[in-house]
Amino acid sequence: MPKPPTPATASSIACTGLGFAWPDGTPVLEDFHLAVGPGRTGLIGLNGAGKSTLLKLIAGELTPAAGRIRVAGDIGYLPQHAPLDTHLRVDQALGIATARAALHAIERGDTGEEHFTAIGDDWDVEERARATLDQLGLPSLDLDRTIGEVSGGESVLLRLAALLLRRPDVLLLDEPTNNLDRAARQRLYDAVRGWSGVLLVVSHDRELLELVDRIADLRGGEVHWYGGNFTAYEHALAAEQDAAERMLRVAEADVQRQKRELADAHVKLARRVRYGNKMYANKREPKIVMNARKGEAQVAAGKHRIMHTERLKEARERLDEAAEAVRDDDEIRIDLPHTAVPPGRTVLTLNDLTVRYGGHAHLEVRGPERIALTGRNGSGKTTLLRTVTGEIPPASGTAQTHVPYRFLPQRLEVLDNDLTIVENVARFAPDATNNRIRARLARFLFKGARADQQAGTLSGGERFRASLAALMLAEPAPQLLMLDEPTNNLDMASVRSLVTALESYEGVLMVVSHDLPFLRELGITRWTALENGELTGIEPL
Numbered sequence: 001m002p003k004p005p006t007p008a009t010a011s012s013i014a015c016t017g018l019g020f021a022w023p024d025g026t027p028v029l030e031d032f033h034l035a036v037g038p039g040r041t042g043l044i045g046l047n048g049a050g051k052s053t054l055l056k057l058i059a060g061e062l063t064p065a066a067g068r069i070r071v072a073g074d075i076g077y078l079p080q081h082a083p084l085d086t087h088l089r090v091d092q093a094l095g096i097a098t099a100r101a102a103l104h105a106i107e108r109g110d111t112g113e114e115h116f117t118a119i120g121d122d123w124d125v126e127e128r129a130r131a132t133l134d135q136l137g138l139p140s141l142d143l144d145r146t147i148g149e150v151s152g153g154e155s156v157l158l159r160l161a162a163l164l165l166r167r168p169d170v171l172l173l174d175e176p177t178n179n180l181d182r183a184a185r186q187r188l189y190d191a192v193r194g195w196s197g198v199l200l201v202v203s204h205d206r207e208l209l210e211l212v213d214r215i216a217d218l219r220g221g222e223v224h225w226y227g228g229n230f231t232a233y234e235h236a237l238a239a240e241q242d243a244a245e246r247m248l249r250v251a252e253a254d255v256q257r258q259k260r261e262l263a264d265a266h267v268k269l270a271r272r273v274r275y276g277n278k279m280y281a282n283k284r285e286p287k288i289v290m291n292a293r294k295g296e297a298q299v300a301a302g303k304h305r306i307m308h309t310e311r312l313k314e315a316r317e318r319l320d321e322a323a324e325a326v327r328d329d330d331e332i333r334i335d336l337p338h339t340a341v342p343p344g345r346t347v348l349t350l351n352d353l354t355v356r357y358g359g360h361a362h363l364e365v366r367g368p369e370r371i372a373l374t375g376r377n378g379s380g381k382t383t384l385l386r387t388v389t390g391e392i393p394p395a396s397g398t399a400q401t402h403v404p405y406r407f408l409p410q411r412l413e414v415l416d417n418d419l420t421i422v423e424n425v426a427r428f429a430p431d432a433t434n435n436r437i438r439a440r441l442a443r444f445l446f447k448g449a450r451a452d453q454q455a456g457t458l459s460g461g462e463r464f465r466a467s468l469a470a471l472m473l474a475e476p477a478p479q480l481l482m483l484d485e486p487t488n489n490l491d492m493a494s495v496r497s498l499v500t501a502l503e504s505y506e507g508v509l510m511v512v513s514h515d516l517p518f519l520r521e522l523g524i525t526r527w528t529a530l531e532n533g534e535l536t537g538i539e540p541l
Contacts, residue, residue, distance in 0.1 A: 022457040033223075044491065055077065055200070078176055179377065206230055349402070350399050356392055
């Protein structure tokens with residue numbers, strides 16, 4: 001039975017002095033503070049900043065090492081990766097099976113008290129469930145059928161439907177538009193627009209972030225607040241960074257000026273010492289007078305030097321503070337040999353291919369094409385790529401690759417969680433030396449000790465970078481790279497870095513994605529769609 005809504009003004013999230021580290025000692029949050037009230041809050045930040053971990057702590061899935069978390073109201077939480085048990089019935093996945101069973105028992109004439117208790121005031125549970133599924137684009141999911149092989153996008157929508165039926169006071173969403181096609185994203189946007197309680201959403205989806213009331217930017221272990229949606233945040237951040245860069249230039253000039261004044265002070269001191277020594281040698285004044293003047297000069301010169309030294313120290317501290325205020329988001333750099341494919345060379349041939357669960361394709365890919373594979377959730381895009389790799393056998397026809405290839409799946413299953421990043425890459429390039437692997441990992445922003453981090457402790461974005469590094473640094477180098485929803489786990493800065501990195505990739509790209517801005521920036525040369533069981537060419541989106 002859903003809990004009666006708590007008044008919106010009473011719902012809130014408060015984190016005080018929060019501390020958390022992974023079992024290997026890697027710190028995530030230290031003395032962290034956060035207060036979130038009613039309304040829609042977008043939580044952004046670089047990959048690895050701790051956004052998903054923070055949501056898990058608030059939801060109670062992780063236990064903080066220090067501090068406390070207080071949530072006023074009932075919590076609903078939609079994690080990034082939470083596959084549903086395909087043996088469940090739809091009503092079980094929605095959390096209404098008990099209430100439905102009680103309702104049907106009463107309709108059959110069973111008036112047991114336990115049935116009325118199970119239903120409570122939720123007599124329209126079935127109608128609300130069907131209306132919610134219809135609202136989210138899942139009208140074909142009958143409440144009594146088992147889930148079966150639902151797609152990643154359908155799984156997200158089904159879990160969201162369960163939350164909407166519960167009507168929690170506080171809703172936590174972690175990258176909710178991952179795996180959703182355009183139509184499904186629009187339905188989720190509508191649900192977010194209509195949310196009246198506390199909503200805290202982690203996302204890199206700009207369209208979703210345009211719907212929030214405020215932006216919380218998690219950076220350097222603390223939250224910086226910006227009123228308004230993402231566009232307002234960008235404007236405020238641009239003004240903030242302009243001011244920070246001006247302060248940096250002022251601080252740099254001040255340091256140079258203080259260095260000159262300190263040097264001048266040393267010169268003046270040396271002159272006074274030489275003059276005093278000369279006067280003392282010539283004995284032009286009484287010895288007691290000369291000693292007194294010498295002492296006074298030394299004291300004055302010492303104070304002068306100390307003053308300028310302190311001023312230089314303060315100027316350098318201001319410079320450090322100004323430099324910290326200017327953001328410097330590193331970018332992935334890919335410069336790999338042996339990936340170029342000569343124009344016209346055949347890379348992939350799909351000959352009258354029919355994949356399992358439906359879907360038919362006839363396609364020839366030549367170098368160096370960049371192909372976008374689009375289509376609705378459940379249309380079979382991922383199945384098609386897995387058939388190309390040989391992971392899933394075709395129902396009929398053939399799929400032939402003519403060059404070395406690599407496939408980066410949505411779930412990033414290429415890494416062994418018990419191995420370090422270096423050890424994972426070494427699995428794909430067994431003949432490469434440790435130093436060679438580390439040098440190349442630095443281009444993927446894993447430098448020094450960071451390359452020794454266990455894969456199981458990585459954030460979503462870090463895991464993506466490590467997975468991409470393992471595939472791109474593999475030997476032989478891949479001349480065909482297949483990516484399945486690559487932006488799902490990346491913050492916006494990382495998406496820009498990925499686009500920049502792939503600009504220098506000279507092989508063939510096949511990309512499944514619902515992120516149209518990303519696809520356009522990649523320079524797609526051929527647009528295709530898998531709709532109604534057929535792979536066809538379409539006009540650029």
